[in-house]
Amino acid sequence: PTRSELDLAIDGGGFFELEDASGSRFYSRAGRFRLDSQGYMAAPNGMRLTSGVQIPADASGLRISEGGEVSAVLAGSDERVALGSIVLVTFASLAGLESHGDNLLRATPDAGSPMSQVAGEEGAGLLRQGYLEMANVDMIDEMTGLVLAQRAYQLNARVLQASDQILETINNLRR
Numbered sequence: 001p002t003r004s005e006l007d008l009a010i011d012g013g014g015f016f017e018l019e020d021a022s023g024s025r026f027y028s029r030a031g032r033f034r035l036d037s038q039g040y041m042a043a044p045n046g047m048r049l050t051s052g053v054q055i056p057a058d059a060s061g062l063r064i065s066e067g068g069e070v071s072a073v074l075a076g077s078d079e080r081v082a083l084g085s086i087v088l089v090t091f092a093s094l095a096g097l098e099s100h101g102d103n104l105l106r107a108t109p110d111a112g113s114p115m116s117q118v119a120g121e122e123g124a125g126l127l128r129q130g131y132l133e134m135a136n137v138d139m140i141d142e143m144t145g146l147v148l149a150q151r152a153y154q155l156n157a158r159v160l161q162a163s164d165q166i167l168e169t170i171n172n173l174r175r
Helices: 139-174
Strands: 008-011 015-019 025-028 060-064 069-073 080-085 087-090 097-099 105-107 115-118 126-129
Antiparallel strands (some): 008 126, 069 080, 097 105
């Protein structure tokens, strides 16, 4: 949890679709967004969300629902106003996505064409406002498990050595 209004985590298999200044499309699960100079939601690298959600400078109380609907309270009003909707993208084959660094992927013909979906439908996933996706590996747990496995291996090796010594002693008694 980050508690930032513009941080979004995807709870499911979808991707955010981003567009650079030249119009090239990229896909990412990194949901740390900010507002650019025109009020559009953009990634830290400046790429805008293709959903085209523009948030006025006088907006407050920004909310993004699990289904991607963006709403806020505008200055001079007490009512919440819908500003747009964030669409997620899925692919037929994730293996066909090509890494471009900085948590960016590009679709290749092997991935199939991007399928735009409303968040929460057909495996696209739900949006979680105020959260960021983390790696699914906890390094401390993994290192602890590795040390435990190493110790277990060492103990088993000692048991085998002790067994070999006992068998050698028994063989020497017969002579």
